[in-house]
Amino acid sequence: MSASALQVARTGLDAQDTRMRVISNNLANVNTTAFKRDRANFATLAYQDMRIAGQQNTSQNNYATGLNLGTGVQIQSTSREESQGTLDTTGNAFDLAVQGEGYFQVLLPTGQFAYTRAGNFSLSAQGEIQTSDGYPVQPAITIPQGSTSVTVGSDGTVSAVPSSGGNAVQIGQITMATFPNAQGLQAIGGNMLQETTASGTAQIGTPGVQGVGTIKQGALETSNVNIVTELVDMIECQRAYEINSKMISSVDDMLKNANQTL
Template sequence: MSITGSMYAGISGLQAQSEATSVVSNNLANSTTTGYKASTIEFEDVFYSTVNAGGSADQVGNGVSVASVNTDYSQGSYESTNSATDVAINGDGFYIVEDPDTGNTYYTRAGNFTFDTDGYLVDSHGNRVQGWEMDDGSISGSLTDIQLDNSQSPPEATSEINFSLNLDSTADDNTTSTTNPYAAMFGVYDGTSDPALDDSRYAYSTTISVYDENGAAHDLTVYYDKVETSDGDIVWEYMVTCDASEDMRDFEGTEMSTTSGAGLLMTGTLTFSSSGDLTSMTAFTLADPPTDTTDPLAEENWVLAEFDTNGLPILEANFTGADDNQEISFNLGMSNSDFATGTGWDTSGGIDSLDDMDATTTTDDLPSFNTGVLSTSATTSTTSSSATYSLSQDGYAPGVLIDVSIDENGVLSGSYTNGQTQELYTIGLADFTNTQGLYAEGSNLYSATTESGQAFIGTPGSAGFGTIKSNALEQSNVDTATELTNLIILQAAYQANSKVVTTADTLLSTAISMKR
């Protein structure tokens, strides 16, 4: 290599170390940048010159050049935050974001997302995060902008009411009947009176709010009264009622709220063992069509109730005037495991309606479930005071979004003022065959190139993709100590190469001075 070649080799070293210093400096500058991935620089020697020495061909190098600048995509550590929309990827993958102005798609590891004024989930530059809408727990359709625009939880009509209570077995029989003791409260009920059932007519009551199809709340009250029986069994009569003015069931072309049967939805009996366990129950509802078309309270109109698919008796209500009544299952802790056989009722006592009962009816004559099954919280009748232990129902009013959460599978769920939680979106992830081929756009964004290959898309936690950690951000994976060490090494290399240049310059000056 000539003196001039030595100078050029030194200059190439200065240029290479300068580029390396830029890479290290950029790493250090982004050591606290969310989701930043450190870069490393690789060098290669430059083509060689051939010289003849002792009859053999030898080679002399001509300096150095930058071979590549690679990105270290290893996992960064986590930083906890107070924002549910701050998310970090634990494993492989990139978030997918789209520029709403250009339609360009980018990829990022920085999960510091927020909702903008239009309800879009966006990154710090307004690019919209991509995901799939959720439908009944499954992703639906194709990738789309994640947007919560006036998100509401629709109402759900009540379909089941559940009670767990104790009825005081020493209570008095407040309403008696010489003709039908098992339907004594029924006999004095009058929906046109206020109240429809006087307080003196029952021993205990409990009220629960239910919801119609529009999400409006309505009170259902269940009345209980002890029945004096000739055989000494513990029997209670019950009635399930609503506000008479809200009863919009149809009775032969007349709204029920104007009739004597207004508000009465179900009646029946509960039979208990001497130890207070529920052994049997009956449930009667208004027949459709009725036998007596003039009086909804005619005893022949009240027939054994049908069962739902869980073996619970069903009552019908109508609070909105809809063509179809609202079916509500009534659960006191006993279900019928054999409801599909016949009517589901054992009517060996010959009783199919209230009209079939009279003063001679015994407890053994009462209908019963084909096969009654008790739950662990079934209603009891012991000497303890009457009390309601728990009551619940499955309906709810409409709700307004108040909070969001994101689980490890990237499912974004909304919490609403009605107490409901709804799965709304699943965040999409992308990965590439060759991540080193991605083009760094700046702003923590990458774009796909022919070298990276097309993105393959999936959901967090699925094959090849990491999971999501909410309330956390992935920190820069820059190792500051390593970078500072590299900076010292580069400084020494730069100084050495500068010495090559100055030495070559001295040699060249000496050669020139020889001519003088």
């Protein structure tokens, strides 16, 4: 019994340590553009069935309840909370915020697509709209040399006034990707996500159409991390870790007492 109790407490320490890592990552990214906080999900480990409910006790009686001993806990998964972050007005023409569902699509050097809600874009030397890491937004949009102003509509239309003057001319269309299960996207760092079999295939659409979010120019979506919530979770996690540590100490004292007595 004592050895089993030590094992159960150890799984509790491991699980709370992992949860603290998740909380730590949330707090570290509190100022990361469009970051979505993660939540650790717990699950029980397999049970040892010492006696099954309904099992025959005597020739005429059955046990009304069972005797099931848990073997501990584990982190089952982490869930990304997709709630909307607040919009921070920057005034930069190439800062774009998503209001609602959807992701910007970018092209990685490997030729694969990645998806992000971080719209802090800039221009390449050739005038192409790109991420801060230099990945071009897809479909590719190039701002003509010498354009005096660039406007991005809520529906993703990109217009620019040519250097010769006159009216603004549409030069491109920003589309957005949605997924049947956005929780299934894989985070690869750099504010980027990639499609997986769990997320389903990217569905490319026009902003503001059929449930796709809209775009706000001159603003950025902030992280949805709530510092107060994370601090409360951190204290709760710390207390749970301490209790599991206390359990190990208590079981160790029981074993010492048993050895001295016997």
